[in-house]
Amino acid sequence: MKPRVVVILGDQLSPEIRALREADKDRDVILMAEVGDEATYVPHHPKKIAFLFAAMRKFAESLHRDGWTLRYTKLDDSDNAGSIPGEILRACEETGAEECLATEPGEFRLIDALEEMPIPVHIFPDDRFLCSHGEFDAWAEGRKELRMEFFYREMRRKTGLLMDGDKPEGGKWNYDHDNRKPPPGSIDAAPMQFTPDETVEEVLTLVEARFGNNFGALRPFWFATDTAQARRALSHFIKTALPRFGDFQDAMMEGERFLYHSILSMYLNAGLLSWTEICAAAEQAYKDGDAPLNAVEGFIRQIVGWREYMRGIYFREGPAYTRRNTLNHDRKLPGFYWDADTSMTCLSEAVAQTRDEAYAHHIQRLMVTGNFALLSGIDPHEVHEWYLAVYADAYEWVEAPNVIGMSQFADGGVVGSKPYVSGGNYINKMSDYCKGCAYDVKVKTGEGACPFNYLYWAFLDRHKARFGKNPRMAQMYRTWMRMSEEKRADTLQSAEAFLDRLDRGVRV
Numbered sequence: 001m002k003p004r005v006v007v008i009l010g011d012q013l014s015p016e017i018r019a020l021r022e023a024d025k026d027r028d029v030i031l032m033a034e035v036g037d038e039a040t041y042v043p044h045h046p047k048k049i050a051f052l053f054a055a056m057r058k059f060a061e062s063l064h065r066d067g068w069t070l071r072y073t074k075l076d077d078s079d080n081a082g083s084i085p086g087e088i089l090r091a092c093e094e095t096g097a098e099e100c101l102a103t104e105p106g107e108f109r110l111i112d113a114l115e116e117m118p119i120p121v122h123i124f125p126d127d128r129f130l131c132s133h134g135e136f137d138a139w140a141e142g143r144k145e146l147r148m149e150f151f152y153r154e155m156r157r158k159t160g161l162l163m164d165g166d167k168p169e170g171g172k173w174n175y176d177h178d179n180r181k182p183p184p185g186s187i188d189a190a191p192m193q194f195t196p197d198e199t200v201e202e203v204l205t206l207v208e209a210r211f212g213n214n215f216g217a218l219r220p221f222w223f224a225t226d227t228a229q230a231r232r233a234l235s236h237f238i239k240t241a242l243p244r245f246g247d248f249q250d251a252m253m254e255g256e257r258f259l260y261h262s263i264l265s266m267y268l269n270a271g272l273l274s275w276t277e278i279c280a281a282a283e284q285a286y287k288d289g290d291a292p293l294n295a296v297e298g299f300i301r302q303i304v305g306w307r308e309y310m311r312g313i314y315f316r317e318g319p320a321y322t323r324r325n326t327l328n329h330d331r332k333l334p335g336f337y338w339d340a341d342t343s344m345t346c347l348s349e350a351v352a353q354t355r356d357e358a359y360a361h362h363i364q365r366l367m368v369t370g371n372f373a374l375l376s377g378i379d380p381h382e383v384h385e386w387y388l389a390v391y392a393d394a395y396e397w398v399e400a401p402n403v404i405g406m407s408q409f410a411d412g413g414v415v416g417s418k419p420y421v422s423g424g425n426y427i428n429k430m431s432d433y434c435k436g437c438a439y440d441v442k443v444k445t446g447e448g449a450c451p452f453n454y455l456y457w458a459f460l461d462r463h464k465a466r467f468g469k470n471p472r473m474a475q476m477y478r479t480w481m482r483m484s485e486e487k488r489a490d491t492l493q494s495a496e497a498f499l500d501r502l503d504r505g506v507r508v
């Protein structure tokens with residue numbers, strides 16, 4: 001029997017990945033390939049590329065040890081075909097294979113490329129997720145609104161996580177109201193860091209040479225790059241940070257990049273960890289009395305709720321989703337997203353840590369970089385490409401619904417019932433950024449005023465026809481309309497002057 005080529009992509013590094021389960025050790029050839037097309041379709045952060053290449057090499061090594069016949073193409077191999085389809089065809093030619101087995105990629109771009117290949121490619125569902133496409137569609141069918149909270153309850157029932165019979169543990173599904181504390185005085189946790197071994201060092205040298213000019217610092221590089229290390233990072237998080245995860249989930253602090261977050265998304269999304277083992281470890285910490293319910297419920301909700309929901313939305317909405325632009329925003333992404341060169345401390349902190357770590361936590365992504373882009377009317381596709389490039393955990397299936405949907409409201413309300421926008425007050429409440437900022441968060445208009453303040457009202461004013469009748473925004477519109485005409489004119493003028501400086505590339 002002729003061999004088949006079994007392709008495993010860079011974010012499919014799980015021993016139980018479906019294509020591998022379908023494969024025959026005695027017959028098939030596993031293909032893993034570092035290719036130019038995947039490494040350059042957006043200018044990925046060098047840490048993201050290094051993480052994936054190192055993790056791919058180690059995963060390939062483990063498959064080889066398990067007795068699989070393996071073809072591993074390195075980026076600088078002279079006969080590298082440069083793309084996943086190209087590498088599949090080359091593998092077919094060289095092994096005599098005439099068909100390929102694959103697990104569904106997490107981006108339509110690559111699904112389309114596999115479907116258009118001149119040989120049969122059998123694409124199996126990626127069943128590393130809790131909710132299949134069919135199950136999500138069945139849940140979504142006939143609903144006027146696809147609200148995460150209801151989806152999440154279904155997932156809790158399905159998994160039995162934090163369930164007391166058919167009731168939620170503690171009597172409530174969601175403990176978020178306990179989870180909005182402002183920043184504490186100091187942080188007594190940090191993610192586990194790993195010293196690069198020989199494989200990682202080799203990859204770092206390659207990435208430095210090939211992608212050294214991309215936005216982002218490659219070194220120091222401390223990510224886990226195999227499952228054993230990622231599991232140590234998970235245990236470390238459960239012990240040292242989970243207990244306070246809930247309390248300070250939304251807080252932001254100057255110089256503190258990780259707070260009590262898990263920093264596990266890149267491992268989970270690449271397949272080094274599974275959602276089941278992460279959630280089981282968190283639930284166990286609650287059962288053992290080592291972490292409170294508000295922390296564990298909040299954490300589990302992010303994974304079986306938000307993460308699965310976002311994936312459901314991406315595959316349901318289809319390939320055109322990343323081009324949605326309901327609010328017709330067309331401003332260019334400001335240069336400071338690429339160099340952190342701004343006097344706005346919240347933005348310089350969020351962008352600088354993104355540059356250094358390929359990481360920012362959820363509220364920084366949503367309420368700082370995302371909020372600013374939305375208030376300023378930046379083209380959502382540009383915003384999407386930025387997020388896809390700069391975070392180590394970014395793949396379209398999870399990034400696009402978070403950016404196009406949740407953060408930019410470019411999908412017209414599929415993900416959110418109202419836009420996530422705020423003035424400086426919210427950032428001031430949840431962070432210590434404002435006290436050292438060149439702008440004054442208490443001042444509403446004029447030169448030294450916090451730009452979020454006037455941009456917020458200008459956004460509401462600009463989109464009054466769309467949001468004016470939204471009951472969740474009525475209070476804000478009433479406040480706006482109660483302001484004197486002079487104050488409103490002043491606010492709009494401040495916003496216009498600021499956006500004009502932004503457009504002219506003046507440092508803001």
Ligand code: FAD
Pocket residue numbers: 260261262263264265266268269299302303306307308310360361362363365366370387388391393394395398399400402403406407
């Ligand atoms: P924690 O705060 O410790 O949360 C635990 C886990 O929950 C995460 O590891 C992640 O797997 C999951 N999670 C939490 N929130 C979400 C969410 N909204 N959607 C999906 N999963 C979630 N997450 C990505 O994995 N990839 C992305 O490209 C991505 N882009 C984002 C863009 C924007 C504009 C926003 C607002 C959010 C984005 N998120 C993305 C979601 C979230 O910000 C990250 O998952 C989280 O910051 C990862 O850090 P962590 O592992 O420390 O998470």
Ligand code: DLZ
Pocket residue numbers: 008009010011012033034035036038039040044048049052084105106107110395396
């Ligand atoms: C992100 C990425 C990068 C940078 N490089 C590769 C690669 O060289 N080979 C590979 O198989 N996968 C890579 N990936 C991950 C893919 O882009 C990812 O599988 C798709 O975007 C689908 O999620």
Ligand code: SF4
Pocket residue numbers: 343344345346347423424425427428433434435437438439440441450451452
């Ligand atoms: Fe950001 Fe405004 Fe606070 Fe400065 S004052 S850190 S711009 S919210």
